[in-house]
Amino acid sequence: MEISQRVRAILSFVEAVNGGSFAAAGRTLGISAAAVSKNVAGLEQALGVRLMNRTTRTLSLTEEGALFLTQARVALEALNSAVDVLAEQRAEIGGHVRLSTSAAFGRDYVLPALPGLQQRHPALSVEVDFDDRVIDFVRDGYDLALRGGHIADSALVSRPVCRLNMLLVAAPEYLARSGVPDSPMQLAQHRLIGRRFLGGRLAAWHFSCHDGSQITQPLDHAVLTLSAPEALVQAAVLGMGIAQVGVHHAWPYLQSGQLKALLVGQHDPGSYQMVLQYPHRALMAPRVRVTVEYLLTSFATQPALHVPLAALADYAAPV
Incomplete structure (x- = not known):
């Protein structure tokens, strides 16, 4: 049996099962x-096997027919998916995508990615x-x-972008004036720059001891919050003190x-992370899907x- 005949035969078999009769299958297939x-x-x-038993009123699957039906449906679904993918590639993807991001990450990493995204998909408009x-x-x-931080479990899909490792930094000019701390206890003698979150919480700094505590x-x-x-x-670069900041900053x-x-x-360095989130959807709109994949690819090249944590030792102040 040639491949075209085989496909027609498989379609006839599947539609006969779906419709419950040859007549119903014929109406669906137009034959x-x-x-x-x-x-x-x-x-x-x-195939050399009987797939269904026929009577004048009913069709019933044999054991071999039931097994073949499962595989046939998977194969037809794969064919349909291949057609859909090709059609999507040939069609111009357009529409409006609305994205929320923090000011710093958006400025440094989202905006630089947008020209390439819109060059690839000119009919796409993006609101950030x-x-x-x-x-x-x-x-x-x-x-x-x-979103960055401690990402709680939710009903959203979270695609990882990167770890947001933290480190302590200071300008060489500040360290020349005030000295380089070699233990957390010595920080009490320094000018510290703290971060206050939107909820009012002041972020503490954490240190690991040799015993695991x-x-x-x-x-x-803190002299500056x-x-x-x-x-x-920027405050640390200006020599105002020691700050805890993200490695990427x-x-x-x-x-x-x-x-x-x-x-x-x-x-x-903490356990913070940056993720790209979107709602669970059975079918993601092409405009959203291409935006997600393009942004993740762009972020992966930054x-x-x-930056590996081990690389930070090359930039440590000599004690």
Whole structure:
């Protein structure tokens, strides 16, 4: 049996089962009931097994027929998917995508990715909100959100972007004036720059001890408190004190020598992460899918988002 005949025969068999009769299958396929019966008989002859028992009123699957039906449906679904993928590739994907991101990450990593995304999909329009608040996808009308921190389990799909490791930094000028701390206890003698989150909580610093325990450094006596993570980096570059910042924020300043890493190996980098989130959907709109995949590919190529912790020792201030 040639491949085209085989496909017609398999379609006839599946539709006969779905419709419960050769006549119903014929109406679905646009052929006669006799043609459906002939196709099924030819399939059985080619396979060498009986797939269904026929009476004047009913069709019933044999054991072999039930097994073949499962595989046939998988094969037909694969064929349909292949056609859909090809059609989607040939069609111009367009529409509007709304994205929520923090100001710093959006400026540094989302905006630089958008020209390439829109060059690939000219009919796509993108709306980006730079906002650190927690959004409601349905109520607020968002398709995607980029969020960093401790990501709680939720009904959302979370695609990992990177780890958001933290480190302590200070400018060489500050360290020349005030000295380089070689233990967490010495931080009490330094000017510390703290971060206050939107809810009012002041972030403490954590350190790992050789015995596996942790030391927490409160920031109650911080000389400067800021809410924006990029502002902490700038304050440290200006020589205002020691700050805890994300490695991705500090990376270009470490490379240029404007900042030095402190207490590497003692400071706990935390368990923060950056994720791209979107609601669970059985079928994701092509405009959203291409945006998700393009952004994740773009983020994967950004060295600052994937700095190994071991590399920070090369930028540590000498004690």
